[in-house]
Structure formats: structure tokens, C-alpha cells
Amino acid sequence: MRVKAQxxxxxxxxxxxxxxxxxxxxxxxxxxxxxxxxxxxxxxETKPGIGYPKRWEDQEHYRGGxxxxxxxxxxxxxGPIEKLVQIFHNPDLxxxxxxxxxxxxxxxxxxxxxxxxxxxxxRPRSQxxxxxxxxxxxxxxxxxxxxxxxxxxxxxxxxxxxxxxVAFEYEQAFMFYLPRICEHCLNPACVAxxxxxxxxxxxxxxxxxxxxxxxxxxxxxxxxxxxxxxYFNWQTHKAEKCTFCYPRIEAGLPTVCSETCxxxxxxxxxxxxxxxxxxxxxxxxxxxxLLRSQLSVFLDPSDPAVIAAAREAGITDAWIEAAQRSPxxxxxxxxxxxxxxxxxxxxLPMVWYVPxxxxxMSHLEETRPATTADExxxxxxxxxxxxxxxxxxxxxxxxxxxxxxxxxxxTMRAFLRGxxxxxxxxxxxxxxxxxxxxxxxxxxxxxxxxxxDERFVIPTGRREGEEDLxxxxxxxxxxxxxxxxxxxxxxxxxxxxxxxxxxxxR
Amino acid sequence: xxEFLWVVYPYLCLMLLLVGMLTxxxxxxxxWTSKSxxxxxxxxxxxxxxxxxxxxxxxxxxHVAGLLIPIGVYEALGVSEHLYHLTAMAMGGITGLxxxxxxxxxLWRRLSVRRVLRNTAPADFVAxxxxxATVALxxxxxxxxxxxxxxxxxxxxxxxxxxxxxxxxxxxxxxAHVPLILQLHILTALALFAVSPFTRLVxxxxxxxxxxxxxxxxxxxxxxxxxxxxxxxxxGR
Numbered sequence: 082m083r084v085k086a087q088x089x090x091x092x093x094x095x096x097x098x099x100x101x102x103x104x105x106x107x108x109x110x111x112x113x114x115x116x117x118x119x120x121x122x123x124x125x126e127t128k129p130g131i132g133y134p135k136r137w138e139d140q141e142h143y144r145g146g147x148x149x150x151x152x153x154x155x156x157x158x159x160g161p162i163e164k165l166v167q168i169f170h171n172p173d174l175x176x177x178x179x180x181x182x183x184x185x186x187x188x189x190x191x192x193x194x195x196x197x198x199x200x201x202x203x204r205p206r207s208q209x210x211x212x213x214x215x216x217x218x219x220x221x222x223x224x225x226x227x228x229x230x231x232x233x234x235x236x237x238x239x240x241x242x243x244x245x246x247v248a249f250e251y252e253q254a255f256m257f258y259l260p261r262i263c264e265h266c267l268n269p270a271c272v273a274x275x276x277x278x279x280x281x282x283x284x285x286x287x288x289x290x291x292x293x294x295x296x297x298x299x300x301x302x303x304x305x306x307x308x309x310x311x312y313f314n315w316q317t318h319k320a321e322k323c324t325f326c327y328p329r330i331e332a333g334l335p336t337v338c339s340e341t342c343x344x345x346x347x348x349x350x351x352x353x354x355x356x357x358x359x360x361x362x363x364x365x366x367x368x369x370x371l372l373r374s375q376l377s378v379f380l381d382p383s384d385p386a387v388i389a390a391a392r393e394a395g396i397t398d399a400w401i402e403a404a405q406r407s408p409x410x411x412x413x414x415x416x417x418x419x420x421x422x423x424x425x426x427x428x429l430p431m432v433w434y435v436p437x438x439x440x441x442m443s444h445l446e447e448t449r450p451a452t453t454a455d456e457x458x459x460x461x462x463x464x465x466x467x468x469x470x471x472x473x474x475x476x477x478x479x480x481x482x483x484x485x486x487x488x489x490x491x492t493m494r495a496f497l498r499g500x501x502x503x504x505x506x507x508x509x510x511x512x513x514x515x516x517x518x519x520x521x522x523x524x525x526x527x528x529x530x531x532x533x534d535e536r537f538v539i540p541t542g543r544r545e546g547e548e549d550l551x552x553x554x555x556x557x558x559x560x561x562x563x564x565x566x567x568x569x570x571x572x573x574x575x576x577x578x579x580x581x582x583x584x585x586x587r
Numbered sequence: 588x589x590e591f592l593w594v595v596y597p598y599l600c601l602m603l604l605l606v607g608m609l610t611x612x613x614x615x616x617x618x619w620t621s622k623s624x625x626x627x628x629x630x631x632x633x634x635x636x637x638x639x640x641x642x643x644x645x646x647x648x649x650h651v652a653g654l655l656i657p658i659g660v661y662e663a664l665g666v667s668e669h670l671y672h673l674t675a676m677a678m679g680g681i682t683g684l685x686x687x688x689x690x691x692x693x694l695w696r697r698l699s700v701r702r703v704l705r706n707t708a709p710a711d712f713v714a715x716x717x718x719x720a721t722v723a724l725x726x727x728x729x730x731x732x733x734x735x736x737x738x739x740x741x742x743x744x745x746x747x748x749x750x751x752x753x754x755x756x757x758x759x760x761x762x763a764h765v766p767l768i769l770q771l772h773i774l775t776a777l778a779l780f781a782v783s784p785f786t787r788l789v790x791x792x793x794x795x796x797x798x799x800x801x802x803x804x805x806x807x808x809x810x811x812x813x814x815x816x817x818x819x820x821x822x823g824r
Contacts, residue, residue: 170632176629282805500807539692
């Protein structure tokens with residue numbers, strides 16, 4: 082067992098209102114620079130839709146992520162030899178138009194224009210060429226609220242297998258928002274695809290980063306990431322990606338997207354995992370087993386054996402205690418209501434999602450709410466968002482997984498509704514969903530009313546093992562060579578002036 | 588003059604290459620990149636980049652075979668002069684044409700695609716210009732001079748001269764009767780070496796061969812990274 086810790090995220094899609102505050106605050110913090118205009122470390126897509134970059138989920142086209150070839154786990158686009166052969170032209174790399182041509186507006190014209198018969202306008206201007214653009218054609222949220230859906234949403238790869246049943250007429254349409262950031266995977270394809278070894282996963286908090294000094298611009302990380310969350314800066318010619326706001330995480334603060342989320346849909350918490358079992362978990366033959374195998378990599382932070390192994394690996398008690406209180410661990414492991422995005426990519430992603438429920442239930446609830454075990458299952462199956470669609474997105478096509486999660490969420494609502502209204506209690510309700518009353522109370526609190534320090538349980542970064550910064554601050558670069566008083570003093574009073582050993586106050 | 592061109596100038600260029608590369612490697616890791624513009628344009632790049640890179644790699648191997656390996660080795664192996672030159676002209680001609688065609692496509696792309704042109708630095712044109720000049724001169728030697736005259740036996744003149752330069756025993760006299768085209772080819776090639784540390788060409792020295800053997804997953808620990816920097820500052824103690 083090789084215990085490592087990761088600060089992971091869960092987003093509750095049931096509560097996302099698609100306001101894009103996360104995207105805007107992230108952009109202002111991280112990608113408000115030239116060469117990075119088109120990058121959105123966080124973007125919110127409306128599903129169904131083809132997204133940003135266009136059809137990013139189509140791995141037949143972009144060849145991102147991993148696949149099993151002859152029982153062995155391999156990058157879908159091929160191993161090191163294939164990479165080196167294709168280094169002069171990466172056939173799988175998206176072009177800027179797959180994202181969009183970044184633009185700004187001629188704001189100056191609004192102020193500087195002389196008096197004319199018509200109002201001056203601010204024309205869009207390309208940030209790639211500086212020339213006016215007639216019409217922007219795509220963007221990170223181009224399909225907001227199903228805009229243009231009748232035309233292109235049918236090309237959404239998640240609709241595979243249910244094209245015949247899905248209509249985009251107003252009355253039958255369904256939609257929900259999908260905020261996306263880097264998944265900070267346990268088995269990151271971008272890291273494995275980087276020829277320079279510039280990408281790495283941090284041992285202490287699992288954050289995946291690009292070493293800007295080591296990146297040589299070979300671009301394989303961009304195409305290898307199946308979520309298309311590594312970007313190529315066309316001005317610095319280096320790769321950039323979501324940093325999980327590591328300077329904030331190190332200080333015990335949530336990421337900017339989580340901090341500013343209006344709907345409070347985001348949760349951050351520590352998950353302990355066994356790094357020795359990652360490859361094995363990503364290599365299970367059946368895609369539908371990937372959820373279970375990833376869950377088996379997570380370690381129970383209350384297990385004495387795990388605690389002992391974690392301490393041995395240098396994980397502090399503050400981190401172990403945070404793992405025990407982790408909202409992410411509760412939702413993903415204990416309650417089984419959060420799911421990884423596209424587990425079939427075999428990257429073992431670490432940003433998980435609670436599937437959306439409310440738009441589905443509401444039209445049934447108008448007549449009479451489902452409050453008994455017998456009523457809940459049919460209600461879930463009659464939902465507005467097809468379960469197959471959610472399964473393609475969050476469960477490698479396994480509808481039973483989605484049904485189970487939605488059932489637990491619906492049971493929680495039904496139980497609380499019954500309790501609040503004083504309805505006769507159906508004892509089979511909780512048992513049928515495999516939940517206890519205590520769990521349901523905890524779920525209600527975490528999903529509905531949890532405060533800042535319950536949603537974000539982040540221990541501060543570990544500095545114990547690092548250099549004695551206080552000593553370094555007042556130190557002299559010659560300390561290890563000569564005593565502080567200088568070479569000549571040594572002969573006079575050698576004992577008193579000897580340099581203090583490291584760690585002792587000077 | 589001959590001493591300057593074939594003794595002083597080569598060392599000036601090679602020193603610029605060496606010192607320039609080392610300086611840039613030490614002080615400009617952040618700018619050390621292949622400067623790919625594939626994100627902005629893919630279609631022409633595919634044609635130009637593939638032709639140029641594969642062409643120039645084989646051209647380079649051909650130069651190693653022709654210049655660094657002494658003529659005695661070929662004679663010992665029983666490779667006749669005629670066979671050698673026929674092979675050299677065919678292989679050099681094909682791969683040289685590939686490289687030149689690729690370079691011209693890349694130049695056309697850089698000039699005609701607005702997105703690429705607006706994001707081109709002067710150094711990119713410098714690199715492209717010296718490459719085109721060098722390859723074109725070398726190719727005209729292989730395909731025009733050698734065909735219109737007799738194949739030029741550079742293995743007894745340029746070859747020993749270049750080995751002399753590399754072994755710090757330069758002999759300018761060897762270059763006295765080398766055809767002008769070949770002399771110009773060598774001088775532009777040396778100039779290309781001299782400017783390369785200041786251009787995108789630095790990426791040649793980053794060919795990621797270590798990738799073939801390293802573990803797919805890379806973990807780093809924060810403290811360890813700090814210690815690594817500390818080590819370097821202390822002179823690698």
C-alpha cells in the first residue's frame with residue numbers, strides 16, 4: 082500500500098443554475114492574458130450539446146484517454162514510439178477553431194467616434210490577427226440554454242444509442258448544466274503523453290501541473306486529455322491547464338470556482354488513495370466496472386491500517402483528520418451519490434458529479450409527490466432527462482448505476498417530505514434504497530444547508546519537511562563553509578562561534 | 588582571407604552555437620520550446636513540417652556518412668567511388684528535395700496564413716531564411732553541379748577539413764579548391780549554426796529520447812522540488 086492524498090471535488094448538478102460565475106472568476110484569475118484568451122480552465126456547458134472544444138467527447142476523433150489493447154492499458158493515440166514518430170505533426174491536436182477564435186470589441190470606437198447619423202458600434206475584433214471579425218462562430222458556452230440545439234446538439238456523442246428518442250422541440254426538450262474543470266486524474270493521460278516529462282501529479286495533494294520551464298511544446302498532452310482541459314498557449318508556445326488554484330489549496334482555501342459558486346454546488350475534500358493500485362484499477366476489462374474499481378482505490382480514512390500506512394507515508398494527522406471529514410469521500414464512497422465524468426476514458430478522474438434530479442421529478446410532483454418506495458422507482462424511470470443520457474455521461478453507459486444514485490437522492494427527498502409533512506412513515510422506503518436515517522439526515526445537511534467549512538474541508542499545505550525558513554531568512558550563504566564571524570575569528574574562539582547545527586535557533 | 592573563412596569563422600560560429608545554447612539553456616528555460624503553430628493552422632503544416640523534418644533528418648545522417656566517416660573506411664569496405672556517388676546523389680537528392688519542398692511550404696504558410704503571419708517573430712524568418720539558403724545551396728551542389736560536372740569528391744577535401752575543425756586541427760588549405768557553391772553552402776550552414784541559439788531551432792536539442800524509457804506516471808513532491816533548486820544553487824553539492 083502506497084498511500085497518497087488528493088484534494089478532490091464534487092459538483093452537485095442538481096443545484097447548478099448555469100450562471101457562469103465560476104468561469105468568469107477563474108478566467109479573471111488565471112487566463113486573462115494574451116495567448117490564453119481562448120482558454121477556459123473552467124467552462125459551463127449546456128447538455129445535450131457538443132461543447133467546447135466542439136465534440137470533445139468524441140474519442141474516435143481526438144483519440145484522447147486510455148484504452149485496453151490486448152489486455153494492456155495504453156494511451157489511445159499510441160505509446161512513446163508512435164508519439165516520437167508523430168512529433169512533427171500531431172494529427173489529433175484540435176485547431177483553434179475547434180475551440181473558437183478569441184475576440185474582443187472595438188470599445189474605443191464607442192468613445193472616440195465623431196458625431197454621425199447612426200450610433201457608433203463596437204465591432205468584434207480577432208485577438209489572433211487583430212482584424213475585424215464579421216461574426217464570432219463559437220465559444221466556451223455557445224450552446225447556452227440549448228441555443229442552436231435543434232441544429233447541432235444531435236451530434237452530442239452522449240446521445241449515442243438514443244438519438245431516436247430525443248427531440249429538441251420545445252415541449253420535449255431537456256437540459257442541464259455541466260461545469261467542467263481539469264479532472265486531476267489518478268491516471269492522467271496528459272502526464273503519460275508528455276514527451277518532456279514536464280507534466281506531473283503532486284504527491285501531497287494530487288494536483289496535476291505543467292512545469293512551464295520543462296515544457297517544450299510537443300502538444301501531446303492537449304490531444305491526450307480526453308476532457309480537452311490542457312490548452313496550448315499560442316504565444317508562449319507552452320501547455321497550460323487548470324491549476325486547481327494550488328496556491329489557495331495550499332493555504333487551506335477553496336479554488337476560485339468553488340469559492341465564488343453562487344449555487345454552492347461545489348465541495349472539496351481529501352481522498353486517500355493507494356497509488357500502487359491505480360494502474361490495475363484503470364485496467365479492468367469491462368468499462369462498467371471502472372466506477373467500482375476506482376472506488377476500490379480510495380482508502381477508508383478511519384481504518385487503523387490505512388491511518389498507520391498514511392502516517393508512514395508522511396501524511397500528517399491534519400490531513401488524515403480532513404480525510405475523515407471529507408465531503409467528497411462521503412458523497413462518492415459512503416453514500417454513492419457522486420459519479421466520475423466519463424469513467425470509460427480510464428483516467429480515473431477526481432472531479433465527480435451528483436447527477437441532476439429536480440427537473441425530472443417536478444412534472445410528476447405537480448399532481449402528487451412520490452413518498453413511498455413503490456412510487457419512487459417508476460417516478461425515476463419517467464424522468465425528463467433520459468437515464469441513458471446520464472449513464473453515457475457519468476457511468477460508461479450503465480443505467481443501473483444512474484438509477485441507483487437517483488433513487489437514493491429521490492428517497493432522501495421523499496423521506497424528508499414525509500417527515501416534514503407528518504405523513505405516515507413507510508419503513509421500507511429507506512431500506513429499499515440501502516440508506517439509514519442517519520445517513521439521510523447527513524445527506525440533507527451536506528446537500529442543502531452545509532456551510533463554508535463543511536463544504537470545503539481543506540487542510541493547509543504541509544511545510545514540516547521543508548527547510549528551516551526562519552533560519553534561512555537570517556542566514557548567510559557562507560554559513561556552511563565558515564562560521565558567522567568569519568575565517569579569522571575561528572582561531573580565536575572556535576567553540577562559541579561554530580555555526581549552529583541545522584534546526585537549532587541561531 | 589582563406590584562414591579567416593576556414594579557420595576563424597567556423598570557430599566563431601561554433602562558439603556562438605555552444606555558448607549561445609548553454610547560456611540560453613541556463614537562463615531561458617521558459618522560452619525553450621519548439622514554437623509550434625499547429626494550433627493556428629494544421630493542414631499546410633502537415634505537408635510542410637513532415638516533408639521538411641523527415642527530409643532534413645535523413646540529410647543530416649547523409650552528412651554524417653559523407654563527412655565524418657573517412658574515405659578509407661569506404662575503400663576498405665569495397666564501396667567504389669562510382670557506387671558511393673550514385674547513392675549519395677540519389678539519397679541526398681530525394682531527401683534534400685523533400686526538405687526544400689517542406690521549407691517552401693512552411694514559408695508559404697507563414698506568409699499566407701494571417702494567423703500565423705501575425706504571430707511570427709523576426710527570428711522565425713531568420714531561421715527559415717538560413718535553412719532555405721543552406722538547403723538550396725547543398726541541393727544545387729548535389730543535383731546541378733554533380734550532374735553538369737563530374738561528381739565532386741568532397742571526401743578528400745571537405746571531409747578531412749571538417750574533421751580537422753572538430754579535432755582542433757583545422758587546415759584551410761584543404762578548402763582552397765572546393766567549388767564555390769559548396770563553399771557557400773558551408774558558410775551559410777555555419778551561419779545557421781551561429782544564429783540557431785537565438786531562434787526556435789533550440790528544440791533540436793530537446794529531442795525527448797528519455798521518454799522512451801521513463802515511467803508513464805510522474806509524481807513530484809513539493810519539498811523535493813525545492814530541495815532540487817537548492818542543490819543547483821549550491822553548485823550541485
